[in-house]
Amino acid sequence: MNVNHPLCIGIDVLIAYDQLEAHQYANDLCQRVTQRLGPACEMNLTAWNFRLLEIPQLMCSVARTAARAAMIIIAADGNNDLPSGIKTWIGMIVGAREAAVGMIVAQLHGIMREQKETAPAYLYLKQMADAAGFDFLAHVVEPIETATPDWCADIHERTHKRTSVLDGILLRV
Numbered sequence: 400m401n402v403n404h405p406l407c408i409g410i411d412v413l414i415a416y417d418q419l420e421a422h423q424y425a426n427d428l429c430q431r432v433t434q435r436l437g438p439a440c441e442m443n444l445t446a447w448n449f450r451l452l453e454i455p456q457l458m459c460s461v462a463r464t465a466a467r468a469a470m471i472i473i474a475a476d477g478n479n480d481l482p483s484g485i486k487t488w489i490g491m492i493v494g495a496r497e498a499a500v501g502m503i504v505a506q507l508h509g510i511m512r513e514q515k516e517t518a519p520a521y522l523y524l525k526q527m528a529d530a531a532g533f534d535f536l537a538h539v540v541e542p543i544e545t546a547t548p549d550w551c552a553d554i555h556e557r558t559h560k561r562t563s564v565l566d567g568i569l570l571r572v
Contacts, residue, residue: 408439411468413461414446415485421474422446424540425506428472449475453484462491470502477507477518477539486523493531502534503527512539 412429416422429442445464451457465471471492475481481489505524507515515521521537528535 409441409443410470411443412445412470412472413465413468414444414472414474415449415452415465415488416446416474417449417476421476421506421508421540422448424508425472425474428504428506428538449482449485452488453482458484458488458491462488462495465492466495468501470504472504472506473520473524474506474508475520477510477514477520480519481523489524489527493527493533496531496533501531502536505535505537506540507537508540510539511541515539 414422414425414429416425425446426444429444433440433442445468447457447461452461465488473481473485473489475485503524505518505521507518507520510518515537525535525537527533
């Protein structure tokens with residue numbers, strides 16, 4: 400971070416994620432936001448896996464840290480409800496927050512964009528953000544569709560394509 404810049408700001412962001420790939424998507428999202436905000440901004444990222452946050456001693460400690468963060472990103476499978484320990488942890492954050500200045504971001508994977516507002520994690524996180532007076536954003540990381548090759552169309556296209564090699568063979572016959 401360029402601390403000599405007069406408008407230099409650091410934004411504390413805490414990421415809680417269910418799987419490593421979701422963590423990477425959340426990091427990428429933060430990098431894109433930082434690029435848009437420019438060189439005077441830097442995000443101070445802290446990331447925790449859901450399984451670790453369900454350990455009581457860590458849960459309390461990380462909840463206090465998260466309560467001071469400007470942004471909390473919950474990166475989770477949109478098909479499932481959040482684990483009960485994570486819901487408890489989020490409740491601790493909301494209860495520990497002194498001022499209603501902050502943002503919860505639901506970054507959901509495993510669902511399509513049009514399923515976002517019915518996803519259990521979305522509904523819960525939006526409810527918690529609204530109750531606490533936090534801003535709320537949701538982002539869906541859509542599954543990458545693996546295109547299956549259309550062998551019939553490929554073969555059909557090849558049979559109708561004339562090349563110089565094919566022309567040479569046909570001239571000999």
